[in-house]
Amino acid sequence: ITAEVALYQGEKIETSEVETKTQIESCGDLIRIRSRFGRGEIEQDTVKLFPARGSTYRSLFEYYAVYVVAFLLHYREYLTIHASAVEIDGGTIAFVGPKGMGKSTTASFFYAQGHRLVSDDLIACRPSSTDALPHVDPGFHWMKLGEKSLDEVLGRNGDKLERTVPDSSKRIVPTHKRQ
Secondary structure (H helix, E strand, C coil): CCCCCEEEECCCECCCCCCCCCEEEEECCEEEEEECCEEEEEECCEEEEEEECCCCHHHHHHHHHHHHHHHHHHHCCCEEECEEEEEECCEEEEEECCCCCCHHHHHHHHHHCCCEEEECCCEEECCCCCCCCCCEECCCCEEEECHHHHHHCCCCCCCCCCECCCCCCCEEEECCCCC
């Protein structure tokens, strides 16, 4: 079996290349993502991660996972949208908006009511004919929620949940096993 995408651990870098917002740049077929946690480079079938001192390869991958998957799917002609989605009565409802607008929190309200989470942070629509209804493929089996949403919506404490990245208030909430 041949892997469709290869993931490489690049060398660790001493200091981050940016101090604030995550930056994305396109250099031909190469997409470069830079953040305070390190750098990632994405091509059609290759992903390389370069964590900054203090970050791990795993935390950098988890932080970049949505970006990595979005670009890999884009290379495969999927439509990718920064959104969260839930299944209601056999259909998919998506919540779209900029970072920090409550997409995950809104999806968590529906999840708390027993609806299935389809995807958090990224939805991917398969290419289809113009006559077919759009189809959203399922995403990762987790939500990324802040402490307030965890407590007020899901009634959970985040102390035992992994942080999305070091020093973040957001936690990774597994959704494949309901509590």
